[in-house]
Amino acid sequence: METRQAMNTTEPIIRIRDLVFRRGSRTILDGVDMDIARGRIVAIMGPSGVGKTTVLRLITGQLHPDEGSVEVNGQRVSSLSSRELQTFRRDVGVLLQNGALFTDLTVFENVATPVREHTDLPEPLVRRLVMSKLHSVGLGGTEELMPHQLSGGMARRVALARAVVLDPQIVLYDEPLAGLDPIAVSTISRLMRETNDALGLTSIVVTHDVLQMSRLVDYCYIIAAGRIAGEGRPDDLKRSQDPSVDQFMNGKVDGPIPFHYDPGGPEWSLLQ
Amino acid sequence: MATPVDPPAVLAPISQAGRIGLFLVRMLGSLRPQPSLLLSTLQQVYLVGARSLVIIMICGFFVGMVLALQAINALEQFGASDQVSLLVGKSLFRELGPVLTALLFAGRAGTSVAAEIGLMRATSQIDAMELMAIDPVQRIALPRFLAGAVSVPLLTAMFNALAILGAVVFSIGVMGLDAGIFWSKLQNGVYFQEDFIGGIWKSLVFGGLVSLVAVYFGFHAKPTGAGVGTATTNTVVLSSVLILVFDFIMTSFFT
Ligand SMILES: Nc1ncnc2c1ncn2[C@@H]1O[C@H](COP(=O)(O)OP(=O)(O)O)[C@@H](O)[C@H]1O
Ligand SMILES: [Mg+2]
Numbered sequence: 001m002e003t004r005q006a007m008n009t010t011e012p013i014i015r016i017r018d019l020v021f022r023r024g025s026r027t028i029l030d031g032v033d034m035d036i037a038r039g040r041i042v043a044i045m046g047p048s049g050v051g052k053t054t055v056l057r058l059i060t061g062q063l064h065p066d067e068g069s070v071e072v073n074g075q076r077v078s079s080l081s082s083r084e085l086q087t088f089r090r091d092v093g094v095l096l097q098n099g100a101l102f103t104d105l106t107v108f109e110n111v112a113t114p115v116r117e118h119t120d121l122p123e124p125l126v127r128r129l130v131m132s133k134l135h136s137v138g139l140g141g142t143e144e145l146m147p148h149q150l151s152g153g154m155a156r157r158v159a160l161a162r163a164v165v166l167d168p169q170i171v172l173y174d175e176p177l178a179g180l181d182p183i184a185v186s187t188i189s190r191l192m193r194e195t196n197d198a199l200g201l202t203s204i205v206v207t208h209d210v211l212q213m214s215r216l217v218d219y220c221y222i223i224a225a226g227r228i229a230g231e232g233r234p235d236d237l238k239r240s241q242d243p244s245v246d247q248f249m250n251g252k253v254d255g256p257i258p259f260h261y262d263p264g265g266p267e268w269s270l271l272q
Numbered sequence: 273m274a275t276p277v278d279p280p281a282v283l284a285p286i287s288q289a290g291r292i293g294l295f296l297v298r299m300l301g302s303l304r305p306q307p308s309l310l311l312s313t314l315q316q317v318y319l320v321g322a323r324s325l326v327i328i329m330i331c332g333f334f335v336g337m338v339l340a341l342q343a344i345n346a347l348e349q350f351g352a353s354d355q356v357s358l359l360v361g362k363s364l365f366r367e368l369g370p371v372l373t374a375l376l377f378a379g380r381a382g383t384s385v386a387a388e389i390g391l392m393r394a395t396s397q398i399d400a401m402e403l404m405a406i407d408p409v410q411r412i413a414l415p416r417f418l419a420g421a422v423s424v425p426l427l428t429a430m431f432n433a434l435a436i437l438g439a440v441v442f443s444i445g446v447m448g449l450d451a452g453i454f455w456s457k458l459q460n461g462v463y464f465q466e467d468f469i470g471g472i473w474k475s476l477v478f479g480g481l482v483s484l485v486a487v488y489f490g491f492h493a494k495p496t497g498a499g500v501g502t503a504t505t506n507t508v509v510l511s512s513v514l515i516l517v518f519d520f521i522m523t524s525f526f527t
Contacts, residue, residue: 089405100395102392103395113406
């Protein structure tokens, strides 16, 4: 908590420099730079399999960069000790692809899990906190349901409540809108904006869904072929002359983003 | 996570054993005597133990009957069929009870634990826990491991009881042996400490082995449907082998 006052508010909360990440002989990320400003909702976009989830996992410290650095609040994530990493993760809420609710716990217990684990609040306070978060995502009254009784959109909202229940500084969303119906899509994106602004968070949204995201986010990074192909406000990016950015933003088949999987290694380059 | 260089194939079982051992160490290292651990362990004892009870009891009863049948067949040739309870009791308490119970437990409970944890892996629930700074080994693996180690001895005692009942039904009810002789031979020839408790100790080890293997394979399942299937199969295969190997080792050392 002391860090919250001590930090310089104009500094980016997340700073990524020359990030290189490899899996075997394949280079997934090849020199990525990002500066994520405090209080913003920032999208990381790009075609499937390009390494968006990988970027999130590098930010949370689940993966370590091969080169370069990821700094959050000026701290290098990859050099945190495992104890520091535990503290760090309490300050980062994550909404994983499909929500990842605990299937053996009720909605209430799902949201209460981080609270019980990381605070010593007495039961009535836990209850109040959890219920207020459930109300804020419009799901008061569902607390006794099991996850399999929820629709996809409701499950995503519960996961959102769980991600922000400890009032983190940063929330990371992995494909929060994938596979939802149009109404759920608008509900979730509205909630993401409300949560971000009400709690003073910084949000990073990983997605390949250009349309919805360009309405929601403040700033975009587009990853193609392991690098940042373009960055800027969504409207500016749509008018970009860069062929990769244009191809992705406007959903064109032809362009520099390849249709084929690149297995890495010298054989592939010879074929090209 | 990059895996270290793969060892040559002959060494694979050894490195596997090493990884399972390390997992055990990591799991026991996360043990904190907290009320929540007791609670979740009890819950698992119900889920894996109590739910295996019916199958264990049915199998125990029939094993008791067939043991009595074979024993009477063999003993009749020497006119010693009144020794049947002695033979049944010894072989049951020392070997068949613990081993068969553990094998049944591996099939009934080990598989469901491996599949459950594998599915948690496949649906990113384990990931989500790590991201909440909750240790999934402590939260998920440890209570299931402890529950297995607690349940199998209890189930073995139940198996033994039902098997004796099966032997009684067959030898006294069907073959018309004398009930007094049956019980007195059992009381005098089969020892509580040596035979019964010795078998229960074995079953404690078997229960630990089965649940260790199950949580290990569940935890390391590939996050796909096929991965979960492989994890359950591996659980049954490896824990069955380990039960029989450890049975021999323990028997040869402690008798
Ligand atoms: N555990 C893994 N092992 C090997 N390769 C992986 C693993 N996870 C992801 N990859 C590869 O890394 C690349 C980037 O994956 P990911 O970051 O999940 O993509 P995205 O989220 O953009 O769809 C993909 O090509 C994928 O095949
Ligand atoms: Mg992804």
